[in-house]
Amino acid sequence: MNPLRKLLTWSDRYHWLWLTLAAPLMLFPSPKRSLAMLVVPGIWAVAWLVSRHPERKSGGTLLGTVPLPVTALNSSILLIAIMVLVSTWATYDIAFSLAKISGIVLGLGIFYAVVRESERPRGWWWSLLLFLGLGMGVAGLGLLGTNWFQWKISLFNPITSRIPNLVGGLQGAENGFHPNEIAGALSWTLPLMMTLCFSPLLKIRSGRWVVRAIIWLSTLFMGGVFILTQSRTAYLALASAALVMFWLALPGKARWALIGLLVAVGVAGSIWLSGERITQGMDWLTGNAVLSEQAFSLNSLESRLEVWSRAIYGLQDFPFTGMGMNTFREVVHVLYPLFMIAPDVDMGHAHNEFLQAGLDLGIPGMIGFIALYIGAFWMLARVWFAGHRSSVLSRPMALGLGGGLFAHMLYGMTDAVALGAKPGFLFWMLLGLIAGLYQQVLSASVEQ
Numbered sequence: 001m002n003p004l005r006k007l008l009t010w011s012d013r014y015h016w017l018w019l020t021l022a023a024p025l026m027l028f029p030s031p032k033r034s035l036a037m038l039v040v041p042g043i044w045a046v047a048w049l050v051s052r053h054p055e056r057k058s059g060g061t062l063l064g065t066v067p068l069p070v071t072a073l074n075s076s077i078l079l080i081a082i083m084v085l086v087s088t089w090a091t092y093d094i095a096f097s098l099a100k101i102s103g104i105v106l107g108l109g110i111f112y113a114v115v116r117e118s119e120r121p122r123g124w125w126w127s128l129l130l131f132l133g134l135g136m137g138v139a140g141l142g143l144l145g146t147n148w149f150q151w152k153i154s155l156f157n158p159i160t161s162r163i164p165n166l167v168g169g170l171q172g173a174e175n176g177f178h179p180n181e182i183a184g185a186l187s188w189t190l191p192l193m194m195t196l197c198f199s200p201l202l203k204i205r206s207g208r209w210v211v212r213a214i215i216w217l218s219t220l221f222m223g224g225v226f227i228l229t230q231s232r233t234a235y236l237a238l239a240s241a242a243l244v245m246f247w248l249a250l251p252g253k254a255r256w257a258l259i260g261l262l263v264a265v266g267v268a269g270s271i272w273l274s275g276e277r278i279t280q281g282m283d284w285l286t287g288n289a290v291l292s293e294q295a296f297s298l299n300s301l302e303s304r305l306e307v308w309s310r311a312i313y314g315l316q317d318f319p320f321t322g323m324g325m326n327t328f329r330e331v332v333h334v335l336y337p338l339f340m341i342a343p344d345v346d347m348g349h350a351h352n353e354f355l356q357a358g359l360d361l362g363i364p365g366m367i368g369f370i371a372l373y374i375g376a377f378w379m380l381a382r383v384w385f386a387g388h389r390s391s392v393l394s395r396p397m398a399l400g401l402g403g404g405l406f407a408h409m410l411y412g413m414t415d416a417v418a419l420g421a422k423p424g425f426l427f428w429m430l431l432g433l434i435a436g437l438y439q440q441v442l443s444a445s446v447e448q
Helices: 003-013 015-027 035-050 074-090 094-117 119-145 154-160 178-198 200-204 209-226 234-248 252-272 277-283 303-315 329-335 355-390 396-409 420-445
Strands: none
Touching: 003 015, 003 035, 015 035, 015 094, 015 355, 015 420, 035 094, 035 396, 074 355, 094 420, 119 178, 119 209, 119 420, 154 209, 178 209, 178 234, 178 277, 178 396, 178 420, 209 234, 209 396, 234 252, 234 396, 303 329, 303 355, 355 420, 396 420
16 A cells, blocks of 8 residues: 555544544634634545545455445535535625534534444444533533523522633633523433433443443433523423423333323313413513523513514525525614614524524525434434334434434524534534434344
8 A cells, every 4th residue: 555545544544533623623713713624525535535445354345435424414414515605605794604604514524424433333332422421511511601590590599609600701602601502502412311311221231330320420410500501492392302202212002191191281281371371481481581691681472573573584585595604693683673672782593593594594504404304303213113123222312312303403493503503513413323323223124
């Protein structure tokens, strides 16, 4: 093997290392650091060069089968990538959009890196461990760097007021992390942690009490931080996802009993609720604040509806190109003034991930974003129904990964961790794990 070939092969083998080294530069980008985004297409280019003449060992291909793994999400990702390029033409200031553009590029690199590693069962499990570890990292940073609410649930004030803010001054979160964004990020990982607490994995490793203790303690810690965020939308989303997960985990007859119980509770709740209580309940559920400042909050459904109406105006005016990534927060006050929100308030996003995707990337980008969810849930369904023919852990893993995707989707109906936002790498890792699990179950079914 010539030296150049050997170097390319070695570089391709450690593709995840180059992505890891470039990740901080893409998470905290600047015009000077924007060249770091070239690492992602560079990794793919090296993989393509290696794939042209794959090295073989013991009769099988060792490296470089395909530069980009084929998944059910490729067409959706291609559409999103094209619209990101289009958005660079539509944005009024490329530097203002750079952080979100860089975040999506990093996300795409992470997705394909996870899928490549997931071609081997061991690589998938290492990727899963990294996903959960990064989720714990988000929880730890959130605990020590969040600008906690002091006016939502007074019961938590004595706790949050004593937590020191040790992580501050980061780009995009100079005054601390927003509690709602931390809750949205944890909604991707917490359902999987909950599933692991009761999955056959602990039965298989029943003699290793350390593993059991770590999983339970990690779940409790992550859940505690999640509760302290006081994000009522996230609470409702996680509770709904947990209920669906519990329903799926039950045997057939027990599912009908649970449905009957829920219907009875719903009827009793409808009788108890009256006009004033319904209004108060809706205000409470939609009362997530736009900002962490106490001077302003969206404490009513009317305010949220006003934001959504401005987002729809933006989609009508910029249907094909979008207005550019991350620009809604500025453009809304110029083109679509709000009556209930002061013009000096930084909106951040449209409080709906699907509307925000359309504002950033146009209606084609929003379609691509929706298609990501459809494709991911389709793969999870295939894994679920093929679970009895493959690994005993495939169904619990599909349940946990699907629960995280479903919980965040519900959260994204009234709040957002926008495409390209810093915690969004968890979303792309989640999609990569789902695609990798699907490929493994599909391969197992073919072999049988």
